[in-house]
Amino acid sequence: MKTTIIGLLLLATASVNAQEKAQTYQLADAPRYSEETGYGYDLVATPEKGSKAPFFFSVRVPDGNYQVTVRLGSKKQAGVTTVRGESRRLFIDNLATKKGQFVDETFIINKRNPRISDKESVHIKPREKDQTELGRQADTGVQR
DSSP states (O other), X not given: OOOBOOSOEEXXXXXXXXXXXXXXXXXGGOOBOOTTTSEEEESSOOOOTTOOSOEEEEEOOOSEXXXXXXEEEOSSOOEEEEEEETTTEEEEEEEEXXXXXXXXXXXXXXXXXXBOSSSOBOOOOHHHHHHOOTTTOEEEEEEO
16 A cells, blocks of 8 residues: 655644644745754655655654644545654554545644653663654654
């Protein structure tokens, strides 16, 4: 089965102490991730238009719980989408959309730094260390 994603809209609503203003990121026009912008494509090259390769989109946020809404679908073609948060946690698995159909999916991401103090930290599995830049941002890894 071919997997693809067309036209992903990422809406991240911060809820550190209380619901704060929602931030919307249009992926079609998004930059590469940088410390200056605090968001953008990350870990691999920015996908070319029409590419079916997986990509990563990161947003720098403080530790906390975040409600994330993604809009999946395309006017031009059907697709099947998988979404991971923090580069590892599965949130949406093989969600099929028809041509012209758009689906909004919402989930909660808990972003936290594994460092407890200068001498203590939460144990992270080696496979998780290799896949994410812990402590910097929450990622949404989208597989197409």
